[in-house]
Amino acid sequence: MTSNSNIPGGLHATSERLPGPYAMIISGGALALAGVMLLVNLHLQVNSFPATLETPQPPITHQLHEHMVEVDWNDISGADRYQLQLWYPSGWIDLPDNDMGIDVDYDGSRAVVRKQSPGALINTFRVKALGCGRASDWSDYGRKADAGSATQDRDSLASTAPLLAESPHEAIWSGILTTGTSGEVAGGYGYSRAASVGMLSPGAFMLDRHEYQIVHASQATDAFVLELQHTNGSAPQFTLAVHDANGSNPRELSTCNSVRIKTENGDRYLWLDSEVSWAAGAHSAMSISLANGHKHAVAGRVLRPVRPLTATFERVPKQHSGSEFSLLVRFSHPIAAAADSLRTGSLHVSAGTVTSVQQLAGQRDLWQVNITPDSNRSVRVGLRSAPACEMPGAICTHHQIRLANEPEAVVYGPPITARFIDGPEAHQGESQFPVRIQLSEPLLSTSQSLSRHLLSTSGARLTEVRRVDGRSDLWELVVAPESAVPVEIKLNLDLDCGSSALSCLDDLIRIAEPRELTIPPAVIHLTFDDGPNPAYTPQILDILAWHGARATFFVTGESATLYPDLIARIISEGHTLANHTWDHVALDTLSTEEFEDTVLRTQRVLGEHATACIRPPYYRADSETYARADEMGFRVIMGNVRPMDWTRPGAQVIADRIIGGAAHQAVVVLHDGGGDRSQTVEGLRMALAHLRSQNFSFEPVCS
Structure with a gap:
């Protein structure tokens, strides 16, 4: 039978809309006066609780440390608490279990489980939801999550610490x-x-x-x-x-x-x-x-709500000089721990020793800590609390509220200087090469930390970082260039420590000054004599353009006068012009006046695009030739790779000779005029195709 009451304001109270215990209260009559007036005035939604509780998903555990795990599961609608069980060799046991020395802190749909003594593993759990005298089925069992998905930050324990010292029955x-x-x-x-x-x-x-x-x-x-x-x-x-x-x-x-x-x-x-x-x-x-259907609160008991106990480090020096330094620890509430307990059981220091701990002005929430470094290394200071207030090393208030966070601070050691040594003058494309870093003192770091947090590259990738002869002050990098661009290696001093000092690993941040090493790609200088020539110079320019190569053309004044369009194209495509005399005359046979005439006449034809470089025709130059060129402000450019293409030995021979002489700063002497240069054209095409695959760069020798 359904009982309806038409209530002003549009609300209707029925036993059908309020299942469970509400139907029993309302059926047979209208709502009591107070309930009716409240519903009418508020026009608000009346909630009912689920008739059954859904079974939780299998829980997932995350290892916090050797004797502590965090257990997580999905929240169940209508549940006001949960019961956790642990699989032990003897079977499933309810948690907590004082006889087994296993404690648990519940926090909604997760819990922190602590084992107070060594024994069987605590990594297999199941859970059920409870609420209003109802219980779900037990979940399937769940185990430890994969390491990759179970990362924990240092605030995990703080986030699961209870804010009240209560049990479900209090x-x-x-x-x-x-x-x-x-x-x-x-x-x-x-x-x-x-x-x-x-x-x-x-x-x-x-x-x-x-x-x-x-x-x-x-x-x-x-x-x-x-x-x-x-x-x-x-x-x-x-x-x-x-x-x-x-x-x-x-x-x-x-x-x-x-x-x-x-x-x-x-x-x-x-x-x-x-x-x-x-x-x-x-x-x-x-x-x-928080009633569970069996026990209720004891009337009249006053349990004052409290904030969690937290700690922070203050007045932390940025660096130490190797001598004793001090910092402050401030707690959110006065603590019950003694100075000796903090010094020996709660403060954890790496690369240093806690020499003393004392209250400031009698305040039990503010303590001064004095630390003496063991060496020049950075000193890391951490505050830890035992998992229970009755255990040694615990940090708790007088009301048994345990420290909820684990702060850390780093005081960096004196600066470390670094420099690059033994790097190549240039890199040759795809070939890997080593570079070494010399430090002023040993760096206590790993190869992985060094490559991930300190070193950065552009135009290349690091394939390996290793100690030289096991030393920590001398490191070798193996670098693989990615293309024919300069390789840059930097010591990145802008380390972002974020909110955690742990991200600034070891002593990397102590490196005092930025260091950068730029290694250019190996450069080959192509040069062409005796042009320009309308038959061969355009073909050579096409090949150079195809491979993105730039060269220097040593032209004669006569040819430049005859073919100004070729001169203009050479300039427009990024190449440079140099002097090869007016009419290809041997300079060592000329008087001073004749020398100056043939050189300056050619310079005037080339105009503003002429460079201060000269190459003697026939490769004939004596000491007087060098002296006269120097007096006129010219640099004599010869070459160290001479394929002898003017003898027409064959295109393949020319290509092999170019490739065989390829090296950083090599100057290759070729010809685009003065005879049949078809073999030169084809040999150049084959040689550049090969050298470009090795990421050589081609730039003018004169600019």
């Missing part, structure tokens, strides 16, 4: 309410923060990192009303214990038997047919517990 909040009365509390007695009716102390508590504020509690006709404001999307199930004004006759009101109405900032709960005897100005005890 009160998470207790308060004393002084009742008031007004129209705001629907004709009854109670407390309303918005209307300044009554008093409640304390009026808020923390749970699962969310703050809950009690903004309304009142007893109206046949209904008790409680309103919570919070930022959590889904408030947990709980039991509210309410006493009469004389402290007797407690009522235990479970949210499983309430009508819950979502408000803009939280939840409002109605317990129908519940009545508490309150009077204006009277005092009453109230408490909230």
Whole structure:
């Protein structure tokens, strides 16, 4: 049978819309006056809880350290807590298990499991969801996640630390309410923060990192009303214990038997047919517990909500000089630990020793730590707490709240200088080459850290980083060029430590000055004599353009005068012009006046595009030739690779001779005029195809 009440404002209360315990409360009559008025006034959604609980997915575990794991599973709608089981050689056991020395901190849909003594592995778990007297089936068992997906940062433990020292059976909040009365509390007695009716102390508590504020509690006709404001999307199930004004006759009101109405900032709960005897100005005890259907909160117990205990390092020196230095540790609350306990059990220092720990001005939340470095190495300081307050090395407050984070700080050692040594003058394309880095003192780092955090390259890739003869102050890099571009190797001093000092590994950041090494590609200088020639110069220019090569043309003045269009093309395509006399005369046979005439006449024809380079015809030059050229401001350019193409030995021979002489700064002497140069053209084509594949660069010898 369905009972309907037409309620002004468009809401209809039916036993069909409120399944479970709500149907029993509402069936047979309309809502009690307080519930009706509240629903009408608020026009809000009435929530119901799931009839069954879904089975969780298999949990995943992440190793925090040897005796501690984090267990994660999916959140289940309608669950207010979970039960975890561990597979042990004897079978499944419920957690926590004091006999086995295994403790657990639950935090929503995850938990931190601690084993206080060595023994069997803690890596296989299953979980079930609980809520309002219902339980899901056990999940399938889950094990440790793969290493690649189980990375943990140093704040993992802090994020799972409980914010309250509570168990599922204890009160998470207790308060004393002084009742008031007004129209705001629907004709009854109670407390309303918005209307300044009554008093409640304390009026808020923390749970699962969310703050809950009690903004309304009142007893109206046949209904008790409680309103919570919070930022959590889904408030947990709980039991509210309410006493009469004389402290007797407690009522235990479970949210499983309430009508819950979502408000803009939280939840409002109605317990129908519940009545508490309150009077204006009277005092009453109230408490909230995370009820599990078996035990409820103990009325009158006051458990004050607390913030987590955290620590930070302050006044940390940027560098040390090798002598003693100090820093401060500030705790968010005074701690119960003694100085000796901090020095010997909680402070962990690498490359140094804690010499003393002392309170500052008697404050137990501010401590000075003095440290003496062991060497010039960077000193790393960390604060650790044992997993339980009763264990040695634990950092806790007097209320047994354990340190929730593990701060770290790094004080870097004196600067290290570095320089590149034994690098090649140029690189030859695809061939790998070594470069060494010399440091002023040994660098305690790994090859992987060095390549990942300190070294950067462009135009090449690092194929290997290794110590030389096992030394830590001399490192060798193996570099593989990627193309015919300059290779740049940098010591990157802009290390980004981020929020964690661990990302600045070892002593890399101590390197004092930036260092950069540029290794150009091997350059070959192609030169062409006796042109320009209308038959062969255009073909040579086409080949050079195809391979992106630039060259120097040693032209005669006569030919330049005859073929100005070829001169213009040579210039426009990025090549340079040099002097080969006016009419290809042997310079060592000329007088001073004749020498100057043949050279300067050619320079005037070439005009502004002429370079201050000259090559003596027939390759004939004596000491006087060099002296006269020098007096005139010219540089005599000969060559160290002479394929003898003017003898016409065959295109393949010419190509082989060019390739055989290829080296950094090689000057190749070829001809584009003065006879049949068809073999030169073909030999050049074959040689450049091969040399370009080796990433040689081709640039003019004169500019």
